[in-house]
Structures are given as C-alpha cells and as structure tokens.
Amino acid sequence: MTTRGEIEKLIRTHSAETGSLAAALQRLPDLLLAPAQSRRAVDVFPSCHLAGAVEQLCRCRGMIQEVQPEVHLFCASRQHLLSPAAAAAPTPAHSAEDDPLEFMDAVSLYVIPVPGNDHFYTVDDATAPSTEAARATSSSEAHAERKRRDRGCGPTPAVPANTAEHSAPLCEEEEGDRSRKLAKIAVGNVMADVASPDAALVGGLSLNLPHPSRHPQLQTACVVTVLLPSMPPNGDADRRRSPFRVNDVIDFYGFQHFPDDQLAVNEDDDFLRFSAWNATELSKGLVSRLLCLAYSPVSSVHLPYAVSTAALQxxxxxxxxxxxxxxxxxxxxxxxxxxxxxxxxxxxxxxxxxxxxxxxxxxxxxxxxxxxxxxxxxxxxxxxxxxxxxxxxxxxxxxxxxxxxxxxxxxxxxxxxxxxxxxxxxxxxxxxxxxxxxxxxxxxxxxxxxxxxxxxxxxxxxxxxxxxxxxxxxxxxxxxxxxxxxxxxxxxxxxxxxxxxxxxxxxxxxxxxxxxxxxxxxxxxxxxxxxxxxxxxxxxxxxxxxxxxxxxxxxxxxxxxxxxxxxxxxxxxxxxxxxxxxxxxxxxxxxxxxxxxxxxxxxxxxxxxxxxx
Missing domain, CATH: 3.40.50.300 (P-loop containing nucleotide triphosphate hydrolases)
Structure with missing residues (x-):
C-alpha cells in the first residue's frame, strides 16, 4: 500500500514537472481511488487503531454533518505537504526557490459515521459492554487511552486544565473561559431537551451526532480538510466552489493531519467540555483529522455516486x-x-x-x-x-x-x-x-x-x-x-x-x-x-x-x-x-x-x- 513518504515523493516529482503544487495534486485521485489502493486503506471509523496508521493511506467513509461555510487558505509545501507542522517548518537555510510555499483554497468538513448504518464499519462486538452505563464508561476510557497513544513520542504528563488556561495571555484566557462557559451552557440546554440523560451520553451529544451511535466504537467524528482546485486559465469559478453538501455520504482518502492550532492532550478532557467542531479545543483524541487528497461520492443528491457493487446483467x-x-x-x-x-x-x-x-x-x-x-x-x-x-x-x-x-x-x-x-x-x-x-x-x-x-x-x-x-x-x-x-x-x-x-x-x-x-x-x-x-x-x-x-x-x-x-x-x-x-x-x-x-x-x-x- 502507498505510504505517506511515497506520496510526498510523488508530489515533489509532479510539482517539478508541472511547476505547480495544485496541478500535482490533481494527478493523485486516479492513483488513490484505484481498487488496489482504496481497498487497502485504513478506515478512520472506528478510530481506535489510528495511532499506528500515521504513515498509511486512510479512508473516512461518513456523512457530512456540517460544512464550514467559509473557504480558508491552506499553506502547503511542495517538499513536506503531508509532514507534521514541526518537520515542515522553514529552517533558517530554507530557500523559497528550492521549496516554495503555496496558498491553496481549502474547505473543512465535519464528518461522522453514517447514522443508522450497520455494514459500512467493522467493529469489535466482543468488546461492547452489556449495559448503557458501561457503554458510556467504556467509551470515555477508550478515548482517554487513545489520547495517550496518539502522541506517538511516549507518555505525556497530565496537564491540569487550569494550568493550560493560566499559561495563556490574559485576553486569550478570558476568551477561552467565555468559550468554555458558552459550551457548557449549550450542552446543558441540549441535555435538558432530551428525555433520557443516559441516552444522551450514549448518543454522543457532545459530538453533535443526530442519532445515538450504533456501537460505542462509532461514537467519534473526523474533521476532513479538502484542498480545492485552483482557478483554471479560462476563469471558470465553478471549479473552485466546494462540491460538498450537508448529508452527503463520501469516501475521503488521505492521511492523518495534525494542524498547528491543535491543543495538546489534556487528561481532563471529556465529551462535554469542548464547543464547536472547528474550534481548537478539539484534541485528536476526541476527533480525528484527515487531509483529503481524493474523494468518491457514495450517496449524494447532486453528485453521481457509485456504491462498490458490480453492474448486474x-x-x-x-x-x-x-x-x-x-x-x-x-x-x-x-x-x-x-x-x-x-x-x-x-x-x-x-x-x-x-x-x-x-x-x-x-x-x-x-x-x-x-x-x-x-x-x-x-x-x-x-x-x-x-x-x-x-x-x-x-x-x-x-x-x-x-x-x-x-x-x-x-x-x-x-x-x-x-x-x-x-x-x-x-x-x-x-x-x-x-x-x-x-x-x-x-x-x-x-x-x-x-x-x-x-x-x-x-x-x-x-x-x-x-x-x-x-x-x-x-x-x-x-x-x-x-x-x-x-x-x-x-x-x-x-x-x-x-x-x-x-x-x-x-x-x-x-x-x-x-x-x-x-x-x-x-x-x-x-x-x-x-x-x-x-x-x-x-x-x-x-x-x-x-x-x-x-x-x-x-x-x-x-x-x-x-x-x-x-x-x-x-x-x-x-x-x-x-x-x-x-x-x-x-x-x-x-x-x-x-x-x-x-x-x-x-x-x-x-x-x-x-x-x-
């Protein structure tokens, strides 16, 4: 299976040939969507095994629960597009001619496991607790354990929440406190609207899921960043528009992505503390991150889709x-x-x-x-x-x-x-x-x-x-x-x-x-x-x-x-x-x-x- 290093090497080769990173990325979908590659991709859902798949091609099959309304700029390097931010940061000897940075339009999507689906995902039924309370406890413990594993560089000591807050400047501290208070108020309002508090916890309301998860391992989500095509010479602006709509089911192929603004893991993190899905409060232990290089619609109103089935005679x-x-x-x-x-x-x-x-x-x-x-x-x-x-x-x-x-x-x-x-x-x-x-x-x-x-x-x-x-x-x-x-x-x-x-x-x-x-x-x-x-x-x-x-x-x-x-x-x-x-x-x-x-x-x-x- 194609690894992250091989894809980065391929991007560098295509960038040198075309003179543009955007043009190089447009050659990747044919490779990544080929059956030989797509069938071997690691599934993002369930996400309990992603810690060991940082170098591997991943597939996120899910429903788009929300699309970030504004398109943002993504700073990309031809040499280190998929590398962690620290490794890709320019050094004092960095040359703009050797490794020019390009800004590309990108859109962020909040993707969740398809509500009510039993066959898209492979889960371990043997580990499913027998009671609702056990399900909630098990899910919380699993995420806490995964947050420790996700760091990759060994165990990270626990950092109390108040320490992280006090280390920030005063204006950031006040803004963070306000965001957390608003989050708690919003979650409280949602909880008050639900007939059963236990069902609310099991359903993952803090992840903003419309329906309870079919399995504790599917009580998760993924923030997918998709790079949009550049403006063609004929000025066709439609190609730069985001083709994604809420409720679409899409297969996203790419690699795990750890942005600069992602906070360090906090052992006190829990499902009811963070606010919006696109806020920096979300650690990768709670929500996975994927940089999408290719996608294939599975079920959509406006995009032609094809579930992987052979045509019938x-x-x-x-x-x-x-x-x-x-x-x-x-x-x-x-x-x-x-x-x-x-x-x-x-x-x-x-x-x-x-x-x-x-x-x-x-x-x-x-x-x-x-x-x-x-x-x-x-x-x-x-x-x-x-x-x-x-x-x-x-x-x-x-x-x-x-x-x-x-x-x-x-x-x-x-x-x-x-x-x-x-x-x-x-x-x-x-x-x-x-x-x-x-x-x-x-x-x-x-x-x-x-x-x-x-x-x-x-x-x-x-x-x-x-x-x-x-x-x-x-x-x-x-x-x-x-x-x-x-x-x-x-x-x-x-x-x-x-x-x-x-x-x-x-x-x-x-x-x-x-x-x-x-x-x-x-x-x-x-x-x-x-x-x-x-x-x-x-x-x-x-x-x-x-x-x-x-x-x-x-x-x-x-x-x-x-x-x-x-x-x-x-x-x-x-x-x-x-x-x-x-x-x-x-x-x-x-x-x-x-x-x-x-x-x-x-x-x-x-x-x-x-x-x-």
Whole structure:
C-alpha cells in the first residue's frame, strides 16, 4: 500500500514537472481511488487503531454533518505537504526557490459515521459492554487511552486544565473561559431537551451526532480538510466552489493531519467540555483529522455516486429481484406477497430530481395492521438498506421536551446543532405513527418538508434554508382505525398488511454471501441507475396517461384527489411505474411496467376495501 513518504515523493516529482503544487495534486485521485489502493486503506471509523496508521493511506467513509461555510487558505509545501507542522517548518537555510510555499483554497468538513448504518464499519462486538452505563464508561476510557497513544513520542504528563488556561495571555484566557462557559451552557440546554440523560451520553451529544451511535466504537467524528482546485486559465469559478453538501455520504482518502492550532492532550478532557467542531479545543483524541487528497461520492443528491457493487446483467437482475421478493416475504411481510411487492418498489424508488420545489421519483409508503411491530420492521429493514435505516419512535416526536428535529445554527458557538431529521442522503426512515394524534403539530413543519418536499430545514437566526435531500419514508400504523392517523402520513399508497399463517418458501438460490447482503447489493445497484426522464418515449407516455385515467374510472376509491401534487394518486402511480422499471434494471418504464402497476393497484385497493368492510 502507498505510504505517506511515497506520496510526498510523488508530489515533489509532479510539482517539478508541472511547476505547480495544485496541478500535482490533481494527478493523485486516479492513483488513490484505484481498487488496489482504496481497498487497502485504513478506515478512520472506528478510530481506535489510528495511532499506528500515521504513515498509511486512510479512508473516512461518513456523512457530512456540517460544512464550514467559509473557504480558508491552506499553506502547503511542495517538499513536506503531508509532514507534521514541526518537520515542515522553514529552517533558517530554507530557500523559497528550492521549496516554495503555496496558498491553496481549502474547505473543512465535519464528518461522522453514517447514522443508522450497520455494514459500512467493522467493529469489535466482543468488546461492547452489556449495559448503557458501561457503554458510556467504556467509551470515555477508550478515548482517554487513545489520547495517550496518539502522541506517538511516549507518555505525556497530565496537564491540569487550569494550568493550560493560566499559561495563556490574559485576553486569550478570558476568551477561552467565555468559550468554555458558552459550551457548557449549550450542552446543558441540549441535555435538558432530551428525555433520557443516559441516552444522551450514549448518543454522543457532545459530538453533535443526530442519532445515538450504533456501537460505542462509532461514537467519534473526523474533521476532513479538502484542498480545492485552483482557478483554471479560462476563469471558470465553478471549479473552485466546494462540491460538498450537508448529508452527503463520501469516501475521503488521505492521511492523518495534525494542524498547528491543535491543543495538546489534556487528561481532563471529556465529551462535554469542548464547543464547536472547528474550534481548537478539539484534541485528536476526541476527533480525528484527515487531509483529503481524493474523494468518491457514495450517496449524494447532486453528485453521481457509485456504491462498490458490480453492474448486474439483465438475467442477473431477474434472479436478484426474485431473491429480494422472497427475502422480504420471508423475513419482513411473513408471507404477504402483495405487501412484499410494494415494499420492494418502495425501496427501489429514489428522488430523481426536484422540479418546481417538488421531488420527483420518491415513493412514501404507509403500511397498516393491528399486528404491526414497528421496531421489528425497522430491524429487518436495517439488514438490507444500502445506506442506512433510521427509526423514529412516536415517543421521540411527542415528548414534552423533544430533541431537536431540524438542525439549528448556534450563533454563539458558531456551529450547526444537529437534529433527528438530519439523516444521510439515501437513508430509509421508518416512522411509528401509531401513537401520533391527528392534532399533534410540534414536529409537523420539519416532517412535512422532509416527507413531501424532500427538504431538510436548516434554521439560521434570520432565515431558514431548505436543503434538498433523498430520503425514503415508511410510515407504520398499528391502530385499527385509519381516521386516527395524522393527515401528514395518509399517503396515496397505503397497504393493509395481512401476514400469512403458512411458512414462506425458502430461497433456493445459492450464494456465497448472506441473503441480506445479496438484497442490499441488488438495491444499491438499482438505485444507482441514472434518471432519464427526458428520454421517455412519447407513445409510452401516452399509454401511461391513458392508464391513469382508466384506473381513476375503473378502480373505485383509487383516486385520492389530493391537491398536494406529491401525494396525488396520479403522481404516485407514475413513481410506481419508475420504481417497477428500476427493479428490473431499467432507467425508464415501459408498457409492461404500466400493466404491472395497474394490476398491483387493483389488488391493493381491493384489499383495503375488504378490510374496511
């Protein structure tokens, strides 16, 4: 595997050839993203083993929780770009001609493990404590131990916090005290908003995580510094703009980076003492640092992404689709093949684009049954979702003092405080609607924007920004009366779940991978298909329009006549056609997809009518 020294040597060679460090860096992505290199990179998450990987190429796969709004200058040396600051500092004999320093535009990103993901990261389950209190204690001890190991030059004596403060000039001391006080106040306010203090500690609220970590070893984060391309000769300023957005899932490749302003390790450090992620209070024992030299999108709204799966041939798609249906019928819907078919289309659908502030392509699904167990459904879906599965309980939304739902900018500490509705692009969100009343409204605005507009609301002091997202929403309702369901979740596609008493057929397909992995890779592949809305044949479009009108006349109660375009039966039926085509590996639907959707919708509405009779 390529080491830091080899990359620095390569940078020096390319810099000499091109006469520019920026031009030399643009040659690195092809090398670092090659499978031979990327597969051997050391994962930043979990970070307990990074102390021994300073010289090795690292990969940080995570969700961008926040992007530093301003671009800053990065002082780079052609000779020592990746070396520690002390080693790279100019000496009295330093010559600007031999080693010119260049200032490059850079952007800082706060990256966290993808919330609700179980398969991106390799953790040691044997070391996981059995109780919540033990998890919090173990996590704190692990970070304290790692802070001692991270120094690399042997043990560092403990420095009391007050000693470090008193060694600074008076103005810096006062500013530091003020920052720490504000941090404690902010953390106190957040803690007061959480129903369970123990859950707050386990969830890593001090790391500003939107959801509790799936494992104690994933209770961490990474500050990634990305160098932006220089201005091209044609003056195209778009190349210098940061391509990164909040909620994107990206693979960042680079080396551990220790900036000059990083404070020394303090044995008194704990999770609740530091403030903003981009403040100097963060030691590398709490949050890793990475200088990114190449990146590859995994799940993004505006960047083309590719999860590492092999492209499926037509015959393979049919086989994997059959396997996925059998898996869903066996493990999720308990023999209900109609419900399994709709869940499959629901998982294959994605946001193709946003048109006139409305999402196109997504397929919210409502499943109802008195026998539903929402938590069990979420657990089963977590095993097959390509990016993540996030479960929102009714209690979390209805709590007297709920956690924040939408991110809000903290003006005093200069960071974006996370919220429950901040999930990675491509995530699947399961909502337990059973205990939500028809008049509950504290969560309505943020949830409506997420579900029906595919927007995440970012609250700033003088305005609310709307960030386009791609989230798949499943609403589960276990109450017998649909009239008690909140109107927001009365989706156009509602399936009455009827589990079968018979045992579903076992999947006869043989595979070297677990069944859930096969389904996950199939879903990841079909969701990668590019949207080609403009390439739809006019004759097929006319057939779809005619079919929608016929369904409206021939299927009683099918047309909900919802004035909200996103939840209108006509729009949702078109999304079903696109999802059905995607499930077969096609970018656009055909006459076969139209006919199949008509058949499914007829069976679905008939079941609803029988259930209400």
């Amino acid at each position: 037509a015959a393979d798609v049919a086989e994997h689709r059959t396997h996925a249906l059998r898996y869903l019928s066996e493990h999720l819907t308990e023999g209900d093949e109609l419900a399994a078919a709709y869940v499959l289309l629901h998982l294959c659908a994605k946001v193709c684009t946003h048109s006139d502030a409305l999402p196109v392509g997504d397929l919210p699904l409502l499943v109802t049954s008195p026998r539903l167990c929402a938590e069990e459904w979420s657990l089963q879906l977590r095993r097959i979702t390509p990016v993540a599965e996030v479960f929102l309980r009714s209690e979390a939304l209805r709590a007297a003092a709920p956690t924040r739902l939408t991110p809000r900018y903290n003006n005093e500490l200069n960071y974006l405080q996370s919220g429950l509705l901040q999930v990675a692009n491509g995530s699947h969100v399961t909502i337990d609607c059973t205990a939500l009343g028809t008049h509950d409204g504290a969560w309505y605005e943020g949830m409506f924007a997420l579900v029906h507009k595919q927007l995440l609301l970012l609250e700033y002091p003088y305005q609310t920004l709307e960030l386009p997202v791609d989230v798949t929403v499943l609403a589960l309702h276990a109450a017998p009366d649909l009239a008690a369901l909140h109107p927001l979740f009365q989706f156009a596609v509602c399936v009455c779940w009827e589990p079968s008493s018979r045992s579903p057929e076992k999947d006869a397909a043989q595979s070297s991978l677990p069944a859930s992995d096969v389904v996950r890779r199939y879903l990841a592949t079909v969701r990668q298909l590019p949207a080609k809305l403009e390439e739809l044949d006019e004759s097929v479009s006319a057939q779809a329009s005619a079919a929608l009108l016929e369904m409206s006349h021939d299927i009683p109660g099918w047309n909900n006549r919802d004035p909200l375009l996103h939840n209108n039966s006509f729009s949702v039926a078109t999304a079903l056609m696109r999802a059905h085509a995607a499930s077969w590996g096609r970018s656009n639907f055909t006459a076969d997809d139209i006919a199949m959707v008509r058949q499914l919708e007829r069976a679905r509405v008939a079941r609803l009518r029988d259930a209400s009779a």
